[in-house]
């Protein structure tokens with residue numbers, strides 16, 4: 001045996017862990033660390049992830065912790081974390097999912113396959129041995145079923161380099177198990193939607209204060225978000241989007257009074273500040289005679305539409321019961337003018353204008 | 356000292372841009388990050404702790420946040 005081979009024998013095997021920031025990926029990575037595997041985390045940012053931004057935007061969330069859960073998990077585990085921007089590549093996954101959408105616009109099966117494929121490319125590039133995820137059979141209706149888990153392994157190209165420590169005993173043996181890099185006996189057989197086993201294990205490891213996202217790991221599982229995204233695609237006549245588009249869907253009241261026009265009205269000061277960052281891209285308006293929110297107009301900015309947008313926006317400001325409210329309108333080139341309107345009353349805003 | 360302006364980007368984009376800049380830098384070099392999302396005050400120091408870089412300073416001035424870090428071994 002050469003010295004090099006001997007050194008290699010003593011090098012721990014290396015795995016990359018998909019870290020979403022939730023409890024399952026934390027536990028899966030911890031189990032591997034316990035088996036002496038060198039673990040580094042990878043987190044893919046699609047633009048839709050439920051992370052710090054909305055906390056940063058809305059006033060009412062100011063007291064909530066603004067931590068990024070994936071970073072928090074990595075710190076708990078004492079591992080490195082690589083955050084990868086996949087915003088552009090993800091567009092194709094979202095707009096064209098081979099396996100379709102879940103309950104809302106969440107293409108979970110394609111999404112998981114995509115992330116494991118990216119992780120597979122990463123391990124090849126960085127000379128790592130295998131990939132782990134926190135998936136549990138039966139936990140999610142689309143991507144985490146006994147029949148769809150092999151689909152992810154196959155379509156991602158990772159095949160038997162993909163190990164799911166939390167339910168591995170219920171799945172066929174993978175290469176890391178066959179080669180004895182990890183001990184299958186010490187892997188788990190979690191199954192189903194019951195979260196108690198995970199919570200008990202977290203307790204055993206002494207993890208507290210971990211994130212428990214209700215719907216899933218991203219906004220695409222959220223019905224009201226998905227409705228806004230669907231509306232955007234319909235209004236554009238195609239499924240294109242950029243990062244600003246998807247950020248704006250998280251902020252404000254979205255009202256579409258006609259096919260060509262959407263008005264986005266801030267719900268508090270934090271959102272007004274955030275939306276004012278978009279004044280170069282959209283015509284904006286804010287009351288000058290009364291205190292009130294900033295609004296952006298996406299689409300047709302004809303006089304009739306500006307007037308309607310001002311009437312709608314007035315409804316959400318201090319001037320809502322006034323006879324007249326004066327607005328300052330800024331167009332995208334920075335030109336300003338004033339417009340005075342009478343606020344619309346709530347009864348005069350049809351319910352189907354709200355997206 | 357190198358500079359990185361990530362104003363108006365929301366977390367985790369400031370962290371991603373910092374990470375992508377730091378890999379091009381040498382150990383011991385400093386980077387000043389200018390941003391506007393207060394989340395960065397939490398995330399960038401956490402990212403530094405995890406990845407072995409040193410937080411030199413972090414302060415909020417008006418609506419701007421200035422964070423200086425020193426690149427560690429990578």
Ligand code: SF4
Nearest residue numbers: 107108111216217218
């Ligand atoms: S919830 Fe979102 S991020 Fe998670 S698998 Fe589904 S589509 Fe992907």
